[in-house]
Amino acid sequence: xxxxxxxxxxxxxxxxxxxxxxxxxxxxxxxxxxxxxxxxxxxxxxxxxxxxxxxxxxxxxxxxxxxxxxxxxxxxxxxxxxxxxxxxxxxxxxxxxxxxxxxxxxxxxxxxxxxxxxxxxxxxxxxxxxxxxxxxxxxxxxxxxxxxxxxxxxxxxxxxxxxxxxxxxxxxxxxxxxxxxxxxxxxxxxxxxxxxxxxxxxxxxxxxxxxxxxxxxxxxxxxxxxxxxxxxxxxxxxxxxxxxxxxxxxxxxxxxxxxxxxxxxxxxxxxxxxxxxxxxxxxxxxxxxxxxxxxxxxxxxxxxxxxxxxxxxxxxxxxxxxxxxxxxxxxxxxxxxxxxxxxxxxxxxxxxxxxxxxxxxxx
Amino acid sequence: xxxxxxxxxxxxxxxxxxxxxxxxxxxxxxxxxxxxxxxxxxxxxxxxxxxxxxxxxxxxxxxxxxxxxxxxxxxxxxxxxxxxxxxxxxxxxxxxxxxxxxxxxxxxxxxxxxxxxxxxxxxxxxxxxxxxxxxxxxxxxxxxxxxxxxxxxxxxxxxxxxxxxxxxxxxxxxxxxxxxxxxxxxxxxxxxxxxxxxxxxxxxxxxxxxxxxxxxxxxxxxxxxxxxxxxxxxxxxxxxxxxxxxxxxxxxxxxxxxxxxxxxxxxxxxxxxxxxxxxxxxxxxxxxxxxxxxxxxx
Ligand SMILES: Nc1ncnc2c1ncn2[C@@H]1O[C@H](COP(=O)(O)OP(=O)(O)OP(=O)(O)O)[C@@H](O)[C@H]1O
Ligand SMILES: [Mg+2]
Numbered sequence: 156x157x158x159x160x161x162x163x164x165x166x167x168x169x170x171x172x173x174x175x176x177x178x179x180x181x182x183x184x185x186x187x188x189x190x191x192x193x194x195x196x197x198x199x200x201x202x203x204x205x206x207x208x209x210x211x212x213x214x215x216x217x218x219x220x221x222x223x224x225x226x227x228x229x230x231x232x233x234x235x236x237x238x239x240x241x242x243x244x245x246x247x248x249x250x251x252x253x254x255x256x257x258x259x260x261x262x263x264x265x266x267x268x269x270x271x272x273x274x275x276x277x278x279x280x281x282x283x284x285x286x287x288x289x290x291x292x293x294x295x296x297x298x299x300x301x302x303x304x305x306x307x308x309x310x311x312x313x314x315x316x317x318x319x320x321x322x323x324x325x326x327x328x329x330x331x332x333x334x335x336x337x338x339x340x341x342x343x344x345x346x347x348x349x350x351x352x353x354x355x356x357x358x359x360x361x362x363x364x365x366x367x368x369x370x371x372x373x374x375x376x377x378x379x380x381x382x383x384x385x386x387x388x389x390x391x392x393x394x395x396x397x398x399x400x401x402x403x404x405x406x407x408x409x410x411x412x413x414x415x416x417x418x419x420x421x422x423x424x425x426x427x428x429x430x431x432x433x434x435x436x437x438x439x440x441x442x443x444x445x446x447x448x449x450x451x452x453x454x455x456x457x458x459x460x461x462x463x464x465x466x467x468x469x470x471x472x473x474x475x476x477x478x479x480x481x482x483x484x485x486x487x488x489x490x491x492x493x494x495x496x497x498x499x500x501x502x503x504x505x506x507x508x509x510x511x512x513x514x515x516x517x518x
Numbered sequence: 519x520x521x522x523x524x525x526x527x528x529x530x531x532x533x534x535x536x537x538x539x540x541x542x543x544x545x546x547x548x549x550x551x552x553x554x555x556x557x558x559x560x561x562x563x564x565x566x567x568x569x570x571x572x573x574x575x576x577x578x579x580x581x582x583x584x585x586x587x588x589x590x591x592x593x594x595x596x597x598x599x600x601x602x603x604x605x606x607x608x609x610x611x612x613x614x615x616x617x618x619x620x621x622x623x624x625x626x627x628x629x630x631x632x633x634x635x636x637x638x639x640x641x642x643x644x645x646x647x648x649x650x651x652x653x654x655x656x657x658x659x660x661x662x663x664x665x666x667x668x669x670x671x672x673x674x675x676x677x678x679x680x681x682x683x684x685x686x687x688x689x690x691x692x693x694x695x696x697x698x699x700x701x702x703x704x705x706x707x708x709x710x711x712x713x714x715x716x717x718x719x720x721x722x723x724x725x726x727x728x729x730x731x732x733x734x735x736x737x738x739x740x741x742x743x744x745x746x747x748x749x750x751x752x753x754x755x756x757x758x759x760x761x762x763x764x765x766x767x768x769x770x771x772x773x774x775x776x777x778x779x780x781x782x783x784x785x786x787x788x789x790x791x792x793x794x795x796x797x798x799x800x801x802x803x804x805x806x807x808x809x810x811x812x813x814x815x816x
Contacts, residue, residue, distance in 0.1 A: 207708050227711040234712045240705030244727045244811045253723070254713040287813035305713065 157218045157231075157308030157341050158183045159204060165212035166199055166365075174199055174365045176213065181343060181358075186335050189345045190352040190388070191362035197345040198237065200362075201311050204343065205234050218308060233302035234311040238318075239294045241286040247273075247297050248282040254305045272300040275334070291318045295327070303334070312344040316351065328354055349389050353377070361385050383514040386434050386507060392471065392482045395440070397433045398511060401426050408433055408508075412477030416454045419503045422517060430511035437471065439502040440483040447486065452503035458483070459496045472497070549784045557781035559774070565781075573785035582761065583786065586769045590793065593676070593765065594744045597683045598737060604684065605691020605736070606729075612692070613699045627693065629686045638753025641682040645669050645754070672762035675755050679763055682750050687743070691736045698732030699725070727811060734805035741797035745790070766790045 159181040166174040174196045181187045189197040202208040204215060206227035215222055222230055242250050249256075251272055252265040260268075273279050276296040286294055295315060302310055312331075316324045332355060335342055346352055352359050353373045360370040361384075369381045380386035380394070387393040399410040401418060405427035408416050416433065417423075441447070443455065458474035458481065465471075470488035474481050483499055485491070508517045553573055557565040577583050612622050629637070644651045645668035656662045668678045702725055710720045748767040751757065757764035757772070766786065774783030 205712055207711065227708075228714040228716065232712060234709070236705060236709060238705060240709040242706050242709070242724065243703075243813050253710075257714045257719055257723075285813055301709075301713070 158185075159309060159341065159343065160216045160219075161200075161204070161213065162215075163213035164200070164203060164210055164215060166196070166203060166208065167211045172211075172365065174203070177365075177367055179360060179367065179370070181341060184339055184341055186342045186344065186355060186357040187360060188352040188356035188358070189343065189360050189362055190347060190349055191368075192388070193347060195362045196365040197347070197362055198313055201234075201313055201343060201345050204309075205232055205311050206230050207234075231305075231308045232311055233305045233307040233309075235295075235298045235302050235313065235315045237313040237315075239286070239298045241294055241297055241301075243286050246283050246285055247278060247289070250286065250297055251278075251282075251300050251304050254301065268304045272303045275303065276300045276330070292320070292323045292327075295319060299327075299331075303338070306338075308341065310340055310342045310344075312342065314346055315344075316346070317348075324351075331355060349391065353389070359389070361388060379516070380507065381516050383432060383434065383509050386509070386516075390436055392437050394434045394436050394507070395479075395481045396509075397476055397479050397481070399431055399433050401429045401431050401508075403428045405429075410477050411479070414456060414476060416456070416501065417452070417503060419506050419508065420452055421504075422508055426508070426517055431517065432509040432511050432514065434507040434509060435501055435505065437482040437484045439505040440481065440499050442472070442483070442485050442497040442499050445485045445487055445489075446500055447502075450502055450504045453500050454503060456499050456501060457496060458499055459494065460491050461493055463491050463493065550788065552781050553784035553788055555781045557779075557784075559778040559780050569781075573782045574789075576782065577785055577789060582764075583766075583769065585761070586764045586766050587790070587793070589676070589763070590745060590747070590765045590767075590790075593680060593683070593747060594741060594797070597680050597687075597744055598740055600680070600684050601688045601691050601740065602733060602737065604688045606695055606733070608688065608692040609695035609699055612696055623693070623696065626689050628689075630689050632686070634686065634749040635753055637682055637686045638750040641678065641685070641750070642669065642754045645678045645681075669755055670759050672759055675759060675763045679751055679754055682754065683744065683747070686750075687740060690740055691733070694732045694736040695729055698729035702728040727808070730808035731805055731812070734801050734808060738798055738801035738805065741801060742794055745794040745797060766793070 159179075161177050161179040163176045163178060164174060165172065165176050177200060179187075189200065191197055199208060203210045204217075206222065206225060206229075210223060217230055217232075242253065245253065248269055251269045255265045255268055269282075273282060276299055278293070278296055278300055281289060281293055281297075286297065289297065295318060299315060302312075315331075316327050319327060328351060331344075344351075344355060356373055358370060359373055359376050361368045361376060363384055369376055369385045371379070376385060376389050380389065383394075383396055387396065397410050399408045399416075401408055405422075405424040406418050408418055408431065410416065410433065418426075438447075440456075456476065458476060460472050460474050462473040463470055464473070465488060468486075470485045470491065472483045472485055472491060474483065491497070509515060510517055552565055554568060554570060555565050556567045556569050556572075608626065612619060612626065615622060632640075643649075647653055647665045647667045647670060650668065652668060653662075653665050656666065666674065668674050706724050707720060710724045715723065746767055747765055748771065751763055751765055751768050752771070755763045757768040767790070770783050770786045770790070773786065774780050
């Protein structure tokens with residue numbers, strides 16, 4: 156059993172606090188993804204779990220054993236580093252087998268483990284090369300292989316796919332997912348790519364500036380973002396956010412340019428006379444006639460298209476409401492010229508309302 | 519004015535050629551030539567007295583010369599190994615220091631700033647059996663009650679010289695190895711920690727391969743240095759007692775300038791050059807191999 160518990164974990168560098176009391180429970184065999192913008196403390200948190208960075212406060216336990224003071228080697232973890240961190244003076248074979256060699260395993264066992272890892276990651280042709288003679292993607296795979304060979308309790312991945320091209324990245328994403336199903340290990344995975352997070356995670360942990368903003372399954376964080384940061388960070392394109400004000404009945408919202416929309420019925424009457432932010436995804440605003448089957452609640456709104464991005468099966472339409480850019484989707488697309496004025500339907504059931512001050516969701 | 523017919527590149531390089539010839543080529547040829555003559559400084563015309571390989575043959579049969587040769591190799595081996603180990607230790611310690619490291623690095627270089635002749639005098643005094651610091655200290659600490667004849671006893675004299683050499687030049691290793699330590703990438707070190715390495719294993723498998731090139735550079739530099747060791751020995755023991763610290767170059771200087779047998783001395787010089795070349799080539803080979811391993815060589 157290798158669950159990981161973070162209790163109030165704090166990290167400062169000198170007087171600068173970069174991680175502010177994080178609480179997190181990772182279950183055995185769970186695939187947890189840390190996601191957040193650059194500099195938010197993902198790597199730092201991961202490195203604290205690995206033991207490469209001393210924690211300044213709180214408690215980290217792995218498998219119910221507090222590891223605050225344990226060196227990395229005593230934690231039985233594997234880590235794939237953001238920039239591979241291969242041993243440049245060893246061949247791929249030696250890189251893969253190094254951890255077992257250090258553990259004084261018999262040569263036959265090392266050979267077998269290396270062969271297995273190499274087969275999983277198709278590294279056979281490169282076994283006798285040095286890292287300097289490999290492409291970025293190949294190095295990435297070696298780094299991954301080195302982690303597999305160890306049979307750790309926990310895998311830690313720090314943006315392992317950030318240096319790969321789009322195709323290889325998609326391929327490796329599948330490989331990692333398969334690997335998780337095959338080896339049945341706890342995985343903590345850092346990325347700033349929300350697509351990677353959505354596709355891989357059992358649970359997504361969204362971080363900003365050293366705080367955890369929200370954690371939950373990919374669907375939860377997508378459908379029920381707790382604040383505007385999560386709403387814009389998760390999902391592509393990001394959620395449209397329009398400033399407005401709920402009227403004194405709490406049943407209508409006046410957006411900044413005077414457009415009126417109804418308050419979604421689940422919220423109607425709850426928040427009267429309040430500055431709010433009205434949020435909806437591109438999937439929930441579509442030109443009339445090019446929509447999904449609509450729910451009971453919807454509003455229509457006119458918008459001039461300023462830019463289009465045809466994606467094939469659908470087209471992204473850009474426009475402005477009250478000076479704020481809005482992205483909409485068009486299914487079964489026809490050609491739309493910039494400047495054309497269309498009537499859009501917004502699916503109110505899927506809309507989100509946030510407090511304008513705190514930017515937290517209202518529900 | 520008539521333009522010179524010589525090609526431009528030649529004219530441009532001519533000063534360099536002339537300087538090279540004057541500074542390197544002529545002395546080289548002259549000394550090499552004279553090693554085949556019975557040239558004596560006291561009778562300049564003896565430089566015309568061609569005797570073929572007689573000087574070399576004499577040296578090959580001269581046990582004294584080969585003892586000096588052997589002693590030089592011995593000094594080189596012991597001093598270099600000690601300096602390397604101590605320098606490595608020193609560098610590792612200084613590398614751990616986070617506050618005041620610049621100052622430490624400067625202090626570390628002090629011994630290199632002294633003239634070897636002065637270092638020789640200093641240690642001659644320290645190891646003096648009557649008034650020397652070493653005996654005084656040992657006696658006050660009650661470790662011995664006799665005066666130990668550091669520079670007079672055959673075995674101890676060599677030890678004292680090695681001590682002085684090591685004192686003066688350990689910092690060459692320390693500085694170069696420290697530079698190497700600064701250049702070790704952090705990522706593989708962290709990966710090794712995660713892979714289960716103890717601090718010693720991390721050093722042995724990751725750090726050491728990275729600083730090996732620097733160690734070999736220091737070894738190459740210092741092997742040339744020690745192979746021509748002269749000043750410290752000349753001052754401290756002058757080859758004594760009873761030739762027990764006679765090295766190639768002290769013997770060579772004695773032969774050339776005291777006995778005035780310059781032809782013979784030059785022959786010695788050419789044999790000793792092989793020693794220097796051997797060590798240099800050896801360490802450079804090692805250096806290239808260790809760079810190759812790190813993927814630094816082309
Ligand atoms: N050694 C250090 N000294 C001081 N500050 C540091 C140090 N290492 C990291 N930081 C700071 O800590 C914060 C978090 O860094 P961290 O590397 O965890 O970010 P990250 O989320 O991994 O970002 P990225 O996606 O760019 O890798 C950053 O603001 C960074 O400037
Ligand atoms: Mg990072």
